Amino acid sequence: MSYLTLRHLHITAALLSVGLFMLRGGLALAGHNWRQVPTLRWLPHVNDTVLLSAAISLAWLSGQYPFQQHWLTAKVIALLAYIATGKLALQPELNTNRRACWLLAALACVAYILAVARTRSPWLGLA
Template identity: 35%
Template sequence: MLYLYIKHLHVTAAVVSIVLFIIRACWSVKGSPLLQSGFARIAPHIIDTILLLAGIYLASVLGWHQPWIAAKIVGLVLYILVGTLAIKRGKTPTSRTVAAIVAVVIFLYIVGVAMTKQPMSWLA
């Protein structure tokens, strides 16, 4: 029963996380001062911490030896790296836009891995 609650928490946190990422990426591309607001700086860290902790719990229950879990972890690392380009480190609005699009595609890959339980994600 606890597993299902944590799984729903994980999925909910993932949805909120990507929505906040897209909003922040748009603000970054536009150069909006809203990106520096307290909410925009703190909320994503809280949501992403919940997402990560729930993911660690779920992976520990299912077993770390699963190839699809390794694929999700690799995808997560790539998502974080590209996401920092989209929001902070991209030098131009164009580079931040491209990075944001790539980050969303990586996120969709991770979702596909989670849903199919296959490292090839939607292509499996």
């Protein structure tokens, strides 16, 4: 698979991942139990596996690796923060205010990841 094809696959999977997260978060905020929709339980895991596989393949093909490239290290750290905050946001026992705060925190992580990907700078080109 070519680098360009992998890059498009990665971008598409990333957009789908964020879209699915926002859908599940929005349904949870609205009081709907998205866990009763089978597709919303398994599709994010399949998509995130594709996303991670494409990311690893891109790193391998380009010779750019986390802890070697500062911007990739920043993306990995922000990804871990996104996973943690997203997991907290989707916990069923949360009240609406706490859920909304965790959802915003997770989406802030996504915004940072996108900005780092565009600028290839952990400081977003500001330093």
